[in-house]
Amino acid sequence: MPPMSQTALPSIDEIKDAFALIDDWEERYRYLIEIGKALPGLPEAQRTEDNRVKGCASNVWVVTHVDRPGPDAVITFEGESDAHIVKGLVALTLAYYSGRPAREVATDDAFGLFRSFGLEQHLTPQRSNGVRSMIDRIRRDAAAATAS
Known part of the structure; x- marks a missing residue:
């Protein structure tokens, strides 16, 4: 089954721009919930x-x-969570990775993006571990796609 349209989801560049404009962490959390x-x-x-x-x-x-x-695979993702902020983190991660060549995804650690947004300092250790697990899973899937 092909992935659902993610046209309502902002692009990673739009998300970066929004984070650059939002200074207040309460507002950043609200924005994460909205993209979720x-x-x-x-x-x-x-x-x-x-x-x-x-x-x-x-x-x-x-x-x-x-x-x-194979080596020219392009990979897309769909995701879901039962928690509002986590669903926003899923949306952020999928906006970053989805639609890119699998070989790039396999080697690109999106946690640097989370650090650049300051999320690492504002997420609980449990949520940070969950984000790390999601990124690791996506990168493993991408590596498997290029090896096929």
Whole structure:
């Protein structure tokens, strides 16, 4: 099944611009919640144990789509969470990675993006570990896509 349209989701550049304009952390959290609301939900059939990200305190599911396996694969993602802020973190991560060549995704650690936004200092250790788990999962899926 092809990924759902993510047209309502802001681009990673739009998210970066918004974070640059928002100084207040309460407002940044509200913005994360808003981009999470723009994330298309996953059908119940895709909220499976195989799609669940292990290591997240909240339920997080990521579905990986590969246009064609091999070194030129382009990878897209769908995601969902049952927690508002976490869903925003999922949306941020998917905006960063989705639609890129799998070989780039496999080597690009988005946690640097989270650090640049100051999120590392403003997330609980549990949420930071969950974000790390999600990024690791996405990068493993990308590496597998390029190896196929």
